[in-house]
Amino acid sequence: MKIAILGVGNLGYSIALGILSQDQIEYESLYLSKRNIESLKSWDNIPKVRITTDNAKAVRNSEKIIIAVQPSQLNSILNEIKEDLNPKKHTIISVVTGRKIEQIAEIVGKDIPIIRSMPNTAISVGQSMTCLSANGSGKKNIECAKTIFNALGKTLFIEEELMQAATVICASGIAFWMRLIRATTQGAVQLGFDADEAQELSVQTCLGAASLLVKSGNHPEKEIDKVTTPSGCTIEGLNEMEHQGLSSSLIKGLVASFEKINQI
Ligand SMILES: NC(=O)C1=CN([C@@H]2O[C@H](COP(=O)(O)OP(=O)(O)OC[C@H]3O[C@@H](n4cnc5c(N)ncnc54)[C@H](OP(=O)(O)O)[C@@H]3O)[C@@H](O)[C@H]2O)C=CC1
């Protein structure tokens, strides 16, 4: 596979890190493109990696074109590369929030295979949850996207209408879970642990909770039932959190985030 990432910012960089640190994606070359390449200088000596400011050159030398720029930057980059795109050679994989496949096709043409994807920054450590959708010709090429993203976490193919919701749950979700981990860490410090210990306790417990669900397939409430001793401290804490609106505030936050995407 010849891969290009156009727009190596927070997410593009995470995708590149993920690709470079695994051995399941057999890439012949990895072009990394941004306007200011100073931050990528240290990657210049990595075998098969090419750093450039020339998006068209990256496209000409690649097959799978991952576009990871801000939504407001998308149209100009598509206009810059459209003459170099060939439907028999290229597949566009956009990670751009809130931009539909048909909006991309309007600029590059309907024949170009287009896959819209929504990974998260945990892709850098091979633990992304990535949702995928595609146009007609994109669906024929979907295996290439699955090869990339399955090597870097899990994938789910979804209807494009659900992509905004997937963005909130999976991509923004990393920030939401970080804040929950930070809050439990702060609680642990208040209860007597030093900051490093507090974070270790919080992170490992979070990982343990997620692993229980992954391994068992159980509903969270079933695992909660195993922890909440009658009249015990867990149910006391849990009920106080709910009295203070824990679930309600999380759901309201997700809905606010979802409503914002429609304005981007
Ligand atoms: N961050 C996240 O967790 C997630 C982000 N997304 C989506 O991914 C996209 C990127 O987000 P994020 O990485 O956070 O944004 P960043 O602003 O960090 O990255 C965008 C990058 O694009 C580069 N860029 C801008 N214009 C061009 C151009 N014409 N040619 C080449 N490179 C260009 C910029 O670098 P320079 O200025 O040097 O060119 C910048 O590094 C967005 O659409 C976002 O909504 C989706 C899921 C998760």
Ligand SMILES: O=C(O)[C@@H]1CCC=N1
């Ligand atoms: O906050 C944002 O708009 C982008 C999309 C999901 C993660 N970051």
